[in-house]
Amino acid sequence: xxxxxxxxxxxxxxxTAEIGIISGVTTNPTLLAKEDPSLDVKELIxxxxxxxxxxxxxxxISTDTKGMLQEAEDILKxxxxxxxxxxxxxxxxxxxxxxSRQDISTNVTLIFSPGQAxxxxxxxxxxxxVFLGRLDDIGSDGIAVVRETxxxxxxxxxxxxxxxxxxxxxxxxxxxxxxxxxxxxxPYKVLQQMMxxxxxxxxxxxxxxDHENMMKSKGGV
Numbered sequence: 001x002x003x004x005x006x007x008x009x010x011x012x013x014x015x016t017a018e019i020g021i022i023s024g025v026t027t028n029p030t031l032l033a034k035e036d037p038s039l040d041v042k043e044l045i046x047x048x049x050x051x052x053x054x055x056x057x058x059x060x061i062s063t064d065t066k067g068m069l070q071e072a073e074d075i076l077k078x079x080x081x082x083x084x085x086x087x088x089x090x091x092x093x094x095x096x097x098x099x100s101r102q103d104i105s106t107n108v109t110l111i112f113s114p115g116q117a118x119x120x121x122x123x124x125x126x127x128x129x130v131f132l133g134r135l136d137d138i139g140s141d142g143i144a145v146v147r148e149t150x151x152x153x154x155x156x157x158x159x160x161x162x163x164x165x166x167x168x169x170x171x172x173x174x175x176x177x178x179x180x181x182x183x184x185x186x187p188y189k190v191l192q193q194m195m196x197x198x199x200x201x202x203x204x205x206x207x208x209x210d211h212e213n214m215m216k217s218k219g220g221v
Contacts, residue, residue: 001176001177001181001182001183001184002023002024002182002183002184003021003022003023003173003183003184003185003186003191004022004023004024004025004026004055004163004183004184004185004186005022005024005025005026005052005185005186005187005188005191006025006026006031006165006167006185006186006187007025007027007031007187007188008027008031008032008034008035008044008045008048009031009034009035009188010044010047010048010051012188013025013048013051013052014051015188016188016191017051017052019195021191021195022052022054022191023052023054023055024052024054024055024056024057024183024185025048025049025052025054025055025056025057026055026056026057026085026107026129026163026165026185027045027048027056027057027058027059027085028059028085028109029059029061032044042078042079045058045079045082046078046079049079049081055083056079056081056082056083057082057083057084057085057107057109057127058075058079058082058083058084058085059085059086059087059109060072060075060084060085060086060087060095063087063089063091063092064091065091065092065094065095065098068086068091068092068095069095069098069099072084072086072095072099072104076104082105083105083106083107083126083127084099084104084105084106084107085106085107085108085109085129086099086106086107086108086109087108087109087110088108088109088110088111088112088116088119088120092108093108093119093120093123094123096108096120096123096124096125097123097124099124100123100124100125100126101124105126105127106124106125106126106127107125107126107127107128107129107163108120108123108125108127108128108129108160109129109131109165110129110131111128111129111130111131112130112131112134112135112145113145114145114148114149114152117130117149117152117160117162118152118158120160121158121159121160125160126160126161127160127161127162127163127183128149128160128161128162128163129163129165129185130142130145130146130149130162130163130164130165130181131165131166132145132146132164132165132166132167132172132176133165133166133167133168133172134166135166136168142166142172143172143175143176143179146162146164146175146176146179146181147175147179147180149162150162150179150180150181151180153180154180161182161183162180162181162182162183163181163182163183163184163185164176164179164181164183164184164185165184165185167184167185167186167187167190168190169190169193170190170193170194172184172190173186173190173194
């Protein structure tokens with residue numbers, strides 16, 4: 001399962017890219033709004049792509065099909081490598097259908113059920129983003145939705161890539177991997193948590209201490 005970082009923070013993206021575990025970035029208006037308002041959003045997104053060199057989703061904010069298509073056209077003028085992120089609404093699916101006809105990559109976002117994922121696939125979405133954390137927040141079982149979506153994909157041989165989104169903690173990532181999601185887009189904090197374990201830290205300290213003691217012993221001979 002590929003890992004993307006769900007962030008618009010260039011520092012977070014740079015630090016994670018240096019480790020070498022991510023192959024893409026997803027952004028949205030909420031994430032972009034958290035950054036310095038003096039930053040030029042277009043330049044920020046281009047910097048993000050230059051840093052990671054892989055997938056970058058850029059979201060439209062229109063809710064009518066014509067507006068979405070116009071935004072997509074504008075985005076692709078200044079960022080031809082963009083995957084256009086479109087909300088899971090009927091007008092959005094119509095836009096996805098047209099963009100798919102033009103061989104433009106799309107990521108349908110705000111999916112909360114297997115039925116929505118199936119509709120997005122049939123419209124020609126390149127990626128379908130299932131938001132499991134927000135489902136958990138309202139007392140539903142987000143992992144079950146990811147699992148059921150993956151089962152449908154396996155049975156039917158569908159083509160859209162499944163992105164597990166709205167990740168809250170490392171267990172979400174592992175359960176999505178077991179379910180068969182193609183990608184998890186993960187906040188910086190959770191990526192950091194995934195790489196940490198107290199036994200690893202203790203083991204590194206023990207190795208360093210044992211090495212130092214060994215060198216002191218040899219030096220004293």
